[in-house]
Amino acid sequence: MTRTATGLIHHPYTPPDSFAAPQPGVFKASTVFFKDVAAMRARDWRSKAGYTYGLHGTPTTFLLEERLATLEGGTACLLVPSGLAAISLVSLALLKRGDEVLIPDNAYGPNKALATGELANFGITHRLYDAMDPADLAGKLSERTRLVWLEAPGSVTMEFPDLPALVAACRARGVTTALDNTWGAGLAFDPFALGADVSVHALTKYPSGGGDVLMGSVVTRDDALHLKLKLTHMRLGFGVGANDVESLLRSLPSLPLRYAAHDRAARELACWLEGREEVAQVLHPALEDSPGHAHWRALCGERNLAAGLFSVVFDERFGTEAVDGFCDSLALFRLGYSWGGPVSLVVPYDIGLMRDASVSRWPHKGTLVRFSIGLEDVDDLRADLAQALARMA
Ligand SMILES: *Cc1c(COP(=O)(O)O)cnc(C)c1O
Numbered sequence: 394m395t396r397t398a399t400g401l402i403h404h405p406y407t408p409p410d411s412f413a414a415p416q417p418g419v420f421k422a423s424t425v426f427f428k429d430v431a432a433m434r435a436r437d438w439r440s441k442a443g444y445t446y447g448l449h450g451t452p453t454t455f456l457l458e459e460r461l462a463t464l465e466g467g468t469a470c471l472l473v474p475s476g477l478a479a480i481s482l483v484s485l486a487l488l489k490r491g492d493e494v495l496i497p498d499n500a501y502g503p504n505k506a507l508a509t510g511e512l513a514n515f516g517i518t519h520r521l522y523d524a525m526d527p528a529d530l531a532g533k534l535s536e537r538t539r540l541v542w543l544e545a546p547g548s549v550t551m552e553f554p555d556l557p558a559l560v561a562a563c564r565a566r567g568v569t570t571a572l573d574n575t576w577g578a579g580l581a582f583d584p585f586a587l588g589a590d591v592s593v594h595a596l597t598k599y600p601s602g603g604g605d606v607l608m609g610s611v612v613t614r615d616d617a618l619h620l621k622l623k624l625t626h627m628r629l630g631f632g633v634g635a636n637d638v639e640s641l642l643r644s645l646p647s648l649p650l651r652y653a654a655h656d657r658a659a660r661e662l663a664c665w666l667e668g669r670e671e672v673a674q675v676l677h678p679a680l681e682d683s684p685g686h687a688h689w690r691a692l693c694g695e696r697n698l699a700a701g702l703f704s705v706v707f708d709e710r711f712g713t714e715a716v717d718g719f720c721d722s723l724a725l726f727r728l729g730y731s732w733g734g735p736v737s738l739v740v741p742y743d744i745g746l747m748r749d750a751s752v753s754r755w756p757h758k759g760t761l762v763r764f765s766i767g768l769e770d771v772d773d774l775r776a777d778l779a780q781a782l783a784r785m786a
Contacts, residue, residue: 476595499547604734655701
């Protein structure tokens with residue numbers, strides 16, 4: 394982690410002549426001038442040696458791409474306007490009519506919505522698999538499977554899958570794997586050492602860290618795969634704003650520190666909640682009786698990192714109304730989607746509506762609330778939880 398932290402700060406960058414400074418320059422353009430017609434005719438969007446048009450890259454976007462590729466241990470990166478756009482870029486670039494994509498049943502919801510919507514309209518089928526059962530995935534791989542999505546842990550329900558086993562099943566059949574690495578953020582584990590082909594990251598979360606930027610990245614370490622994604626990226630016209638790129642360049646150096654702080658506070662509160670009698674189960678991969686804990690320990694145990702997220706299943710005696718009341722009576726925790734910023738957030742979820750019961754069983758009856766721990770003082774957060782629990786009971 395020290396290496397990542399140092400690497401994000403002392404990353405190669407050539408400043409304008411005699412203007413070396415902590416932050417890189419910010420360049421904005423749609424139009425880029427060519428020095429003559431020959432240079433214009435020779436333009437090549439595939440090459441990073443020169444610039445052709447703002448949509449295809451600027452010194453500022455190229456710099457962020459390089460830093461993110463370094464962060465995730467890949468060789469090339471594409472920037473897109475959101476984490477969801479990163480998912481859609483990968484599916485649209487790598488799938489065509491007649492193909493099938495496999496998605497974990499507990500995946501980020503909009504990934505599944507893209508599959509049932511646009512992908513289905515384009516003649517691309519999808520199947521959901523049980524992320525906690527590599528045999529279920531292996532059994533669903535077919536001649537038509539061209540892409541398998543991976544995510545760790547599951548969105549909202551936080552089960553940590555056996556990623557190496559899932560990747561191995563795909564590699565045995567030569568199927569491309571794309572990992573949604575938003576939770577790991579390039580810090581908790583190395584997506585490419587694991588064998589994933591593509592790593593997508595909602596930069597909106599920890600890399601931004603401010604709750605004020607939407608952006609996504611698609612990192613690869615295979616030139617041909619990168620080029621294929623880049624071609625679709627260009628055709629779809631995905632671009633990002635220079636001001637947003639500047640925000641990310643500014644916040645990346647503190648990413649490892651912030652991630653560790655979110656993680657520490659989240660574990661402290663998760664352990665505290667585990668001891669409360671209002672709570673049936675705390676779902677946090679670093680807690681021993683959380684589903685997939687052994688897989689988390691095998692993959693992330695050495696670095697001992699786990700992000701700042703967990704979910705709580707309340708005891709059945711507290712119905713939806715009581716749990717909604719608990720969320721409403723929190724003062725520091727705000728109600729809102731996304732995560733990774735300084736403000737702690739809660740969202741109540743109805744898992745019954747999010748999961749396909751025919752694929753994986755959801756064992757709990759109680760209401761679930763997802764917590765994203767911000768950067769507030771942890772004692773203040775605990776006191777806030779305590780007063781809201783007291784009001785609920
Ligand atoms: C938030 C999130 C996304 C989408 O990111 P946006 O920038 O909000 O589109 C994708 N995957 C995961 C796991 C996320 O948490």
